[in-house]
Each structure stands twice: as C-alpha cells, then as structure tokens.
Amino acid sequence: MTEHHPSTAEMLERLATEMHDAEGVEQTVDTVVEFCCRAVGCEFASMVLIDRRQCLSILALSDPKLAELYHEQVRFGEGPLITAVQQDKELLIPDVLVETRWSQTWTNAALVAGIRSAIHIPVRVRRDPGAVLSLFSGTPGGFDDDDLAVAHLLAGQAAVAIARARDDRNPAVATDVRRLIGQALGILMERYDLDDERALEVLRQYSKNSKRKLRDVAQELIESRRPAPLPENA
Structure with a gap:
C-alpha cells in the first residue's frame, strides 16, 4: 500500500481543527508551534514577540534551548530575529556556517543550539507587528521554497487564531x-x-x-x- 502524505490543504485543515479546540493565546500559539514541526519536518519551532525597542516576550518554544539564542540576539542587538522585525520580511537562512549578515557571536550561539538552517516569518496580528514565527533545522539546506510558502500559510493561520483568542479574552x-x-x-x-x-x-x-x-x-x-x-x- 502506498503511504499517504498529507497535502498542504489537509495539513492546514488539521491545524484549523486543532486551533479551534485551543483555549487562549498561549495554547493557540503552542498548537501552531507544535504543528510547524510536524507540517514542515523541522527540528525546532518557536513564536516570539519583539517590539522595535527589542523588548522580548517568548510565546512558545518547542525546545527551551532556543530561549538563550533569542536572549543573545537581544543582548547584542543583532540577529535574524531582530532583522525580521525591523525589515518586516521573511528570512531564509540556508546555512548558518556561511551566513555573513550577522556576527560570529550569533553564528556560535546558533551552532551551540544545534541549528544549521532557519526560516523567520514576521506575523502581524491585525495591525500589530512584532511577532515572529521561526522554524529551525539541524542540517544545512533544511528548507526550500515550498517550506517557506507553507511557513507563510502557517503564520497567517496563527495571526487569525491569536486575534480571535485575544478577542475571547476581552x-x-x-x-x-x-x-x-x-x-x-x-x-x-x-x-x-x-x-x-x-x-x-x-x-x-x-x-x-x-x-x-x-x-x-x-x-x-x-x-x-x-x-x-x-x-x-x-
């Protein structure tokens, strides 16, 4: 029997169902992050809030060691998370070892966390910028254009779900x-x-x-x- 691989539409339908059952912003974001690891096949995923003053709020992490990676970027004032927010555009990092946009300090921190490639997608909840959905792989070239497209779809689903969860809390x-x-x-x-x-x-x-x-x-x-x-x- 041929193994069935779910389509993007099927995966998004499953995510919508799981988010429907989530209670509150925290559980909604946890659901999105967990689903990212299954849908894209990455080792780690996270969603954080960081404003233009670089105040950081971690919403969800699939692995706690990612927290130090983020705090390092805030401490030194540079890194892909900060760039994604400042430029309000997605970042695809094919290989940490050959990346030159940020300092060696960031490179070392990423390698210590076991990261070789990454995607960062800014998420706008209504008009509020500052949330970033991040996917990480332990291998170079871990993501392609299809993965980037799926990450955008997941980020869009997350924005809608978070907005609704915030409404429920109002x-x-x-x-x-x-x-x-x-x-x-x-x-x-x-x-x-x-x-x-x-x-x-x-x-x-x-x-x-x-x-x-x-x-x-x-x-x-x-x-x-x-x-x-x-x-x-x-």
Whole structure:
C-alpha cells in the first residue's frame, strides 16, 4: 500500500481543527508551534514577540534551548530575529556556517543550539507587528521554497487564531459571546425540549462537526432560527 502524505490543504485543515479546540493565546500559539514541526519536518519551532525597542516576550518554544539564542540576539542587538522585525520580511537562512549578515557571536550561539538552517516569518496580528514565527533545522539546506510558502500559510493561520483568542479574552467581547450562546441555547431548548446542559452539548457538537467557533455557530442559529437536526453523536 502506498503511504499517504498529507497535502498542504489537509495539513492546514488539521491545524484549523486543532486551533479551534485551543483555549487562549498561549495554547493557540503552542498548537501552531507544535504543528510547524510536524507540517514542515523541522527540528525546532518557536513564536516570539519583539517590539522595535527589542523588548522580548517568548510565546512558545518547542525546545527551551532556543530561549538563550533569542536572549543573545537581544543582548547584542543583532540577529535574524531582530532583522525580521525591523525589515518586516521573511528570512531564509540556508546555512548558518556561511551566513555573513550577522556576527560570529550569533553564528556560535546558533551552532551551540544545534541549528544549521532557519526560516523567520514576521506575523502581524491585525495591525500589530512584532511577532515572529521561526522554524529551525539541524542540517544545512533544511528548507526550500515550498517550506517557506507553507511557513507563510502557517503564520497567517496563527495571526487569525491569536486575534480571535485575544478577542475571547476581552471582557466586552466575552460578554457578547455569552449573550449569543445564551440566545442560541434558548432556541435549541424550545425547539427540541432540552434542558440547558443538553442544549449546550448539542451546540458544541454543531461547532465540532462544522469545525467552526461556538460563537459563529450560535450567531448563525440566531439569525436563521432554524436549528439543524440533532447530531447523532451529541
């Protein structure tokens, strides 16, 4: 039997499903970083926030030794992470050993971390710059143009997911979401004679089956006032 290798579309669909189940910014970013290692086949991945004053905030690391690599760049004021933010463009580093854009200090730190090639993609969450998605390989030439394209797609997915997770943490938005879900539950309870606990279970199953946010499903239900048939797996 021929082994099936998932397409980019299939991988992004899986990522969307996993991010749908993530709770909050931290878990969302952890999901993206973990998925990068599987989708691109790199040894390490990370996402950090660094502003133009070079204040660093590490959001997720697949390996804790990457933290020192980042702190070294901030300490010396140079490196690919800082360049990616300042120039707001992706960086592909084919081989650390022959890279000349940064000092030997950065080269040594990368080699100590076991890195020979890397991709850095700036991530804009709405209009806010400063997040960088990074993928690392222990071999030279570890990434090609296809990997760079996939990394861009993953960065885009991450930006959308982080923005939504931030909204969920916003008290005003959270209140609106609770109101939407409450109205949707009322419709289900009346239509199918359910108690509130059972209605919530049904709404969650609608959300899971359609791979959409609970609030989006609730909004659609309120607007149409025509709930779908009860899910068999609810």
